[in-house]
Amino acid sequence: MHYTARFFITVWAFTPIWLRGQETISIPVFNPSFEAVLPYIVNDTADWVDCGFLSEAPLQFQPGVYEVDKEAFEGKNYFSLAVRDNFTWDAVGQRLRAPLKPGRCYRMMIHLAQSPYYTAVSPVFGTRVRYKNPIRLLLWGGKKFCQAGQLLAQTTLVKNKDWEPYELIFTPKVEITHLSFQAYYLNPMVAYNGHLLMDFASPIEVVPCETYPAQSPDVSQIEIKPQSKRDLENFIALYGKTIRFERDQVNLFTGKDASTFEAGAMSESFLSLMGKSIRWLSEYRLEIAVKDKPRRLTNARIAYLKQFFTSNKADSSQLDIYPFEEKRPEKGEDWTSENAFLAIRLRAMR
Structure with a gap:
């Protein structure tokens, strides 16, 4: 984008x-x-x-x-x-x-x-x-x-x-x-x-x-209500790839020093919308796999994201955030969106 x-x-x-x-x-x-x-x-x-x-x-x-x-x-x-x-x-x-x-x-x-x-x-x-x-x-x-x-x-x-x-x-x-x-x-x-x-x-x-x-x-106050799993997956597929962290930092990219209206500057907004919208699809959960090394940075980013979703009042029972290396998609369950920082998908609740 x-x-x-x-x-x-x-x-x-x-x-x-x-x-x-x-x-x-x-x-x-x-x-x-x-x-x-x-x-x-x-x-x-x-x-x-x-x-x-x-x-x-x-x-x-x-x-x-x-x-x-x-x-x-x-x-x-x-x-x-x-x-x-x-x-x-x-x-x-x-x-x-x-x-x-x-x-x-x-x-x-x-x-x-x-x-x-x-x-x-x-x-x-x-x-x-x-x-x-x-x-x-x-x-x-x-x-x-x-x-x-x-x-x-x-x-x-x-x-x-x-x-x-x-x-x-x-x-x-x-x-x-x-x-x-x-x-x-x-x-x-x-x-x-x-x-x-x-x-x-x-x-x-x-x-x-x-x-x-x-x-x-607040950006998180924008009304969101996906009509179906497909709507939310389309949103994740389009915007998930733009979500990124600040270089070598724990927090999400905000674009404060960017010279243009970058898609990445909406990282907090898009991730917040995904976390809030999952509540309309109670039979699914949002999985986010955090990439990058060293492991200490990955773990810190996972902790940051959990706190981020909590502050945005997302339902933690419908969120699963973990290191990318720990879980690989099973056959037929590829990531909906993936970039150098994150991989995101929806999975059925068990």
């Missing part, structure tokens, strides 16, 4: 508003109405950066593409973001003009809608279909373009056909210098074709925490 970064730049002049001292009370968004411009590759000076999958079409300015003809809420253009039936999605990011501080409460508004018509090719079937299913928008904060660091906020499913403002309230855990908006499914276990339209993002404002309690969603 590979991501790319495509850069869009315009000439806008916004200045953050400061309080006495050095605290920013309002951080404007460059090109807040997503006006169409020519693409340039200019590191750290671009307004909006396409954080989508390299295998998919570039992010589209609307109207005029995929049969979308809706009038913009502000200006002439806006973005459309899609999810697809091959487990890929669109995302777009920006470098902030002033950092967001940990512990502060922030508020921003963004206008979202769904088009009555949106047709594109299905990656799975190869034919043109309607991307009519509703999706939601996730807001990520990080320290580089397209970095999935902290999940700051998420919207409900966007079903409205007219433009409506969506309020995002959040509190960073660490200093944030970049934001990313990501299109996402209702249920990450089931891939489908859907879209939303995005226009006019307001400045980011500091607000009183007692008046505006932050949403501060």
